[in-house]
Amino acid sequence: DQLYIVVTSPITRSDYSNDTNGTLIFVKRVDEDLIHSLENIVNLPFQIIPNDTLNSEHLIEITQIGDLMKIQRLILDLNDHHDLMIEMTIPMENSVIIRQAITNVTWIVSLILLVFLFILIVMLDKQLFQRIQMMMMDIQQIEAKNDIHLRLKLDQRQDEITFIAQEINQMLDQLDSSYQEINALAYSDHLTGIHNRISFYRLIEEKMSSNPTPYAILFLDLDGFKTINDTYGHETGDFVLIEIAKRIRDIIGTNGFISRAGGDEFLIYHPSNQRKELARLCQKIIDTLASEIEINHIHVNITTSIGIATYPESGKTLQSLIKQSDLAMYQAKTLGKNQFQFDDQQ
DSSP states (O other), X not given: OOXXXXXXXXXXXXXXXXXXXXXXXXXXXXXXXXXXXHHHHHTSOOEEEEOSSOBTTBOEEEEEETTEEEEEEEOOOTTOOOOEEEEEEEEGGGHHHHHHHHHHHHHHHHHXXXXXXXXXXXXXXXXIIHHHHHHHHHHHHHHHHTOTXXXXXXXXXXXXXXHHHHHHHHHHHHHHHHHHHHHHHHHBOTTTOSXXXXXXXHHHHHHHXXXXXXXXXXXXXXXXXXXXXXXXXXXXXXXXXXXXXXXXXXXXTTSSEEEEEETTEEEEEESOOOHHHHHHHHHHHHHHXXXXXXXXXXXXXXXXXXXXXXXXXXXXXXXXXXXHHHHHHHHHHHTTSSSEEEGGGO
16 A cells, blocks of 8 residues: 655635635655655665554654664654654664654654645645635625626636636626616516606606706607507507507607606607797607508507696606696697697696
């Protein structure tokens, strides 16, 4: 059987501030080359054999065999695992010299192991512990900033540390994608894909908090939409709502935004309170929506009534503007539908 010298050390951060994450094991095979090199240092023949008699209280044993002396000396390791001992058989007249030599050999073996262990720890600290610490700092920064768009820094080495960092970045990519999907579901209308009421409120409040400027709220309600649902079914009605939202969105473009307030009602934000400009916009919406819609060989005509409220003339809060535009929309319906009304025309 082969003999080995084994040294173990706990794996932890370089500042020893956290719990251990495993054990570093250094193994050196006790072969003839090692023994010969030590023999040359102490200039005495010896052998390293398994220990089954000595212990920390009984470090050395000397036995006389005729005119020879057999000396056995326990090798102490860093972890108090006393599995090896040094054995020499020498003439009696050399006993004092040999005893000192055995002690020297014991300390030399221990010193060699300590040097190897120190070198390994230094190398691991540079190659492993410092990189893990940098990765932990990146993770803490992501957590502190609460920003899943940040990523761990990667180096060119293709090893386990780089692999773990890549896996964490991939996980962050998936979280980012899931967040975008959840955000879209939370702030968009599930049928038409335009803003829902929550998103509409949020966008306007963000604009007004940073730069309060005049704007208008348009409240649209489709005339006779219930008849379409009752006559052709909700599937046809859904198609009509999708087409209406698309037409309005094409008219508005980037100059404002549209929201489905619920059912067949829509809200429009327009960044101006100029009455002539708003009148032209409303008339264009009415004319565009009046164009025939075809679905599965069914031809549908739809009209809309629009109420208009302006900031700051009609109100100072978004809630008050929506309420005033809603009242103006009902006034338009009362006057015959398929037209628009300003809130101060009631």
